[in-house]
Amino acid sequence: MKTPGGMLLTGIELDRASPMPLYRQLYLQVRKQILSGRLAGGTRLPSTRTLCKELGLSRITLLNAFDQLTAEGFLVSRTGAGTYVGDEWEGRAANTGIERQPPRLSSLSQAVHSLRSEHFSGVSYSAWDPDCPTSFLPSHPAYDAFPMAAWKRLMNRHLRKPGKEQLGYGELKGLRRLREAIVDYVLDARGIECTPEQVVITSGAQQAFNLLGMLLLNPGDAVWMEDPGHIAARIAFQALGCRLVPLRIDEQGLDVQQGLRECPEARLAFSTPSRQHPLGTTMSYARRQELIDWAGRSQGWIVEDDCDSEFRYVGRTLPALYALDGGQRVIYVGTFSKVLYPSLRLGYVILPEALVEPFCAIRAVMDRSPSTLHQATTADFMQDGHFLGHIRRMRSLYQARQARLFEALQRELGGFLCVAPAEAGLHMIGWLPEGCDDDALARDLAGQRVYTYALRDYCMHHYLPPGLLLGFAATPEELAGLRAEEFARALRALGWKL
Secondary structure, eight states: OOOTTOOOOTTOOOOTTSSSOHHHHHHHHHHHHHHHTSSOTTOBOOOHHHHHHHHTOOHHHHHHHHHHHHHTTSEEEETTTEEEEOGGGTTOOOOTTOOOOOOOOOHHHHHHHHHOOGGGSOOOGGGSOTTOOEEOOTTOOOGGGSOHHHHHHHHHHHHHSOOHHHHSOOOTTOOHHHHHHHHHHHHHHHOOOOOGGGEEEESHHHHHHHHHHHHHOOTTOEEEEEESOOHHHHHHHHHTTOEEEEEEEETTEEOHHHHHHHOTTOSEEEEOOSSOTTTOOOOOHHHHHHHHHHHHHHTOEEEEEOTTTTOBOSSOOOOOHHHHOSSSOEEEEEESTTTTOGGGOOEEEEOOHHHHHHHHHHHHHHOOOSOHHHHHHHHHHHHTTHHHHHHHHHHHHHHHHHHHHHHHHHHHHTTTOEEEOOSBSSEEEEEOOTTOOHHHHHHHHHHTTEEOEEGGGGOSSOOSOOEEEEEOTTSOGGGHHHHHHHHHHHHHHTTOOO
């Protein structure tokens, strides 16, 4: 359509209350209309006098916007004829109503996208009502009991006089002082003898699983996985194209004999022997030795995620698989996410000597080490004696919190949930009535502002009764009764009879 007086530009809307200058608003909106095809190449714009009147702008404001658009090639001024959209935009039609095609992704990206889980989308804490944060999410420590004063004091040591150690790229394996502190700790707590050269700092356990998968596995390789088991590790290996072999958990832990029957040629076994995640079983000594013997015979690898080993409330923890392994087939993964706090994003891998160099080569391509400032603060926290004291305090605190919440749940929900105290870790399992859909129930409870995870999420084969993971570490003792009441109230609102 010919427009001798120029287009009306009715789509231009200027916000005079905005801190953005008016000329900038006009520039952005005209530019957007040209890029979207709404203003095609060769289109004549109204005269500056007309536009000033219609938009209520000064001439200098208008000229500033048009000068910028002309300099960038969006507009062209023709002497005696007016201002036009540049000819190079000719034929650029608006894409309104045109169905957009999905982006072309790599096979790895498509695999990760299809396997994504709500567990990795993060929790929107802003959606929680501050007066009613009823969270039974597992793996959340007691944020209210973290020794923030000591932590801030240690961090300020490095902030007052930051040097290259804090501000530079850092060592590929991670800060040596932190690796030395980890060596001392795992020898004392887990019976592991290693050197700082065998320790590599990672951004939490999840990064460790991804890097180890890239290091050791090819598409199609078989991996023994606990079932139910660790979601993060499962998705990491599955996204690499590996074939997962789900092995059941019995009273002694991972069923190694099932693995030998179904897939003796597996390349790797993933295990949480100290406290099986999520069921809480401790792998027996005999079963540990079976697993190590398999790895030695088959030249396979064992990834030991020492999940929640710091927080055991009954008996003593057996030595780590790594400590029992004389053949150097076990890789140990630890994290500070639960013993300190998750957003710290610090974990570590203890590698057999033969794997150190190839692991670091992959690490160099994929990432640098985490924040040196946080590594230095964590090293000080450990070397100054705060770390072990914190673990002891949290162990006592979590045991008391679990006992109080258990009593409250028994009182309020004893006829609906069958709950047993956990011997270790940060969550109990509440077994549901047969036939209940735990996944649907967890979603419905979230709608009532009660947050938990379904056991089904952790399973590849659904042979267990339905259940919910009930975190207790973040619930203060004095609030346990109230939280149990809110849980019961939410279930009644959903139509359940308690």
